[in-house]
Amino acid sequence: MRYLTFALAKGRLAQKAMAMLEEIGITCEEMKDEKTRKLIFVNEELKLKFFLSKASDVPTYVEYGAADIGIVGKDTILEEGRNLFEVLDLGFGKCRMCVCGPESARKYLEHNELIRVASKYPNIAKDYFYNKKLQTVEIIKLNGSVELAPIVGLSEVIVDIVETGTTLKENGLQILEEVCPLSARMVVNQVSLKMEQERIQAIISGLKELKKQKEGK
Known part of the structure; x- marks a missing residue:
């Protein structure tokens, strides 16, 4: 039997994903050692x-x-635009991708004006403005605190992830439009899904069942 390999997005997402997998019997003791320098963790038995x-x-x-399997946020899946199957919404890490800016910028969105949009997610921003709103904009890619852009006059609005909205409020910005809801998703390689259908399907079913139980509580 070949190994099934999982790629997990580092940090909180990986921890939550492992906790969820553990509940359906998929464990990896090696990963619990916080001091480890290992890059790959193995469960020989499974x-x-x-x-x-x-x-x-x-x-x-x-x-x-x-x-074979990846667990990552929907924002990353949309931004990267890779060829893979999204098989399950895991239901945690919920937030929203939004167009934000000062209240004064709302009119530019309503009148489809040519504006500058700063974002860490240029592909998501482009898809939203060009394909959904049919508004021509100039997109500026930033890697750091995008909230700065409208404050210093680099852009009229930003496209960014909003969890609580506190950072926006503190900087005099607000949500002007919602682009899409986000959460952690499970993605699968297209060939793996055919070759390892039974094993992968069993994992998906187990997680679906677990999610249903949690939501039913």
Whole structure:
């Protein structure tokens, strides 16, 4: 039997994913050692391998078959636009992708004016403005605190992830439009899904059942 390999987005997402997998009997003791320098963790008994990677790389590992299964946020899946199957919404890590800015910027959105949009997610921003709103905008990619952009006059609005909205309020910004809801998702390599259908399907069913129980509480 070959190993099934999981790629998990580092940090909170990986911890929550492992906790969920553990509830359906998929465990990896090695990963619990916080001091470890290991990159790949193995469960010999279940023939499973796990590795942690930067969120934006998870879809790449899955598309190219270096991982059979990936767990990553919907924002990353949309931004990376890789060729893979999204099989399950895991229901945690919920937030929203929104267009934000000062109240004064609302009129530019309503009148489809040519404006500048700053974002860490240029592909999501482009898809939203060009394909959904049919509004021509100039998109500026930033890597750091995008909230700064409208404050210093770099852009009229930003497209960013909003969890609580506290950072926006503190900087005099607000949600002007919602782009899409986000949460952690499970993605699968297309070939793996055919070759390992039974094993992967069993994992998906187990997680679905668990999610149903949690939501039913």
